[in-house]
Amino acid sequence: MRVVLTTYGSRGSVEPIAALAARLVELGAEARVCAPPDEEFVRRLAELAVPMVPTGRPVRPLVTTVTPGSAAGLAERAAELMRAQFETVAATAEGADVLVATGPLPAVTGARSVAEKLGIRYLHAGHQPVSLPSPHQRPPARRGQPLPADATDNQALWDEDARIANTMFGDMLNTHRAEFGLPPVDDVRDYAFTDHPWLATDPVLSPWRPTGLGVVQTGAWHVTDERPLPADLVEFLDAGAPPVYVGFGSMPMGVLQHVAQPAVEAIRARGHRAVVFRGWADLTPVDDRDDCFVVGEVNHQALFRRSAAVVHHGSAATTTTAAQAGVPQLVVPQGADQPYWAERVTHLGIGAAYDDAVPTADSLAAALGTALTPETRSRAIAVASGLRTDGTTVAAKLLFGTTS
Structure with a gap:
């Protein structure tokens, strides 16, 4: 055929x-x-x-x-x-x-x-x-x-x-x-x-x-992605507790300029390190502190399994990959079908959604707190076991x- x-x-x-x-x-x-x-x-x-x-x-x-x-x-x-x-x-x-x-x-x-x-x-x-x-x-x-x-x-x-x-x-x-x-x-x-x-x-x-x-x-x-994670990323992951991933895929900087830095600040406020996906917006470190690691194209399936939570825009692919990894999510939808996936994440109890037009570090930290609860993680693991x-x-x- x-x-x-x-x-x-x-x-x-x-x-x-x-x-x-x-x-x-x-x-x-x-x-x-x-x-x-x-x-x-x-x-x-x-x-x-x-x-x-x-x-x-x-x-x-x-x-x-x-x-x-x-x-x-x-x-x-x-x-x-x-x-x-x-x-x-x-x-x-x-x-x-x-x-x-x-x-x-x-x-x-x-x-x-x-x-x-x-x-x-x-x-x-x-x-x-x-x-x-x-x-x-x-x-x-x-x-x-x-x-x-x-x-x-x-x-x-x-x-x-x-x-x-x-x-x-x-x-x-x-x-x-x-x-x-x-x-x-x-x-x-x-x-x-x-x-x-x-x-x-x-x-x-x-x-x-x-x-x-x-x-x-x-x-x-x-x-199924079998690629190994880069050595320097593995070294960062091994150096402490699981970090919170933040990435917005193919979204442009014009959409994300008000989101990326508050997201990293929110992660720090919750006592976590951050892994930032560069993406099409070409996100860069917000400062030179060693608790934030920026990555390019990597095996997201493997990275998500080693993350405390995933902060993302709510694309079908990222939502599904995070759900399959059994990791809690914080969805910050920017448009298109992303509000739908944000709603599904909250409905299933596997994370939280954030739809404030002007995100702040404090408000994102509050939403991230929901995603980081033991109850949300347990639910994310349970849902992952039933996904095809x-x-x-x-x-x-x-x-x-x-x-x-």
Whole structure:
């Protein structure tokens, strides 16, 4: 079986697709990933021995230079992203059996059109449930297209979301489809998602409440990371009690400039050392004290297991990795699906959430205190024991046409 997987986004978007591709290869399939040409993604896919086809522009420069929340240049970026599906992904998927797509709507609508043109199976996969239409939740706002703040009818809001998606991307998509000899689409969002989208999240950490949509929940997609921690980091960890990790992944400095230093001060106020993940914001030490260690790309699975708590932004990947490690979390959401994961962490009792617009060391220290209680740690360990670790295997077997 030949599978092409396409995605566009930061590490949290690329890593799950890379994990599934690696599992497919282990099971005897031929898998190829279309992903942004950022150096770290090229390196990661090479580590997993998965062929990569660079698609679109690098993501990191876009994330770190675009003003948070701004819609400036959005139409141009969407057009580039969709065009890459009709060009690069279409060429890569020639002769494939399946095309698996995840990422922004311009990408997945283009990907499904490619699969339709080539006559191959198409699957949409998501790594969080927030974007899937459900009467149980409010749709997230699309950039530059706010939803009525006082509206409470979720179904009406999802109908409005579909209308907005058509306005933003419908003409763009149908122009490409016409060039491909395909008929126009009148519901861009639902065309991309299909009637049976896959949800690559853990059913305990992120349960899906049944709707009319035939969601297939596979469990989260990840690779067991066997890389050793750097020697200097191990030396720091061995030198004292477990530190508190603080990191915000691919979030840009424009979002984090008011969070990082108060977070370290809060950790110190609780009597802990700190490990700070540099991330895409390129965080640096707040001072020269030896109780704070800054790391770049490392094995987060191993690092989290040696941490007292994890302070992070609430991405699907970081939340899941911390939950699997059985370590308490303090989630400081900055947008997108992050408030959802913050809510799940607090609901499960495996950590705390912090949503003050202007964090201070004192208020963060108070929230961190909840995450550091023995009760929270015990609950985090208990929940970890019930989380699935076979998400890529489940997904791969479904792709092979089996469920055993």
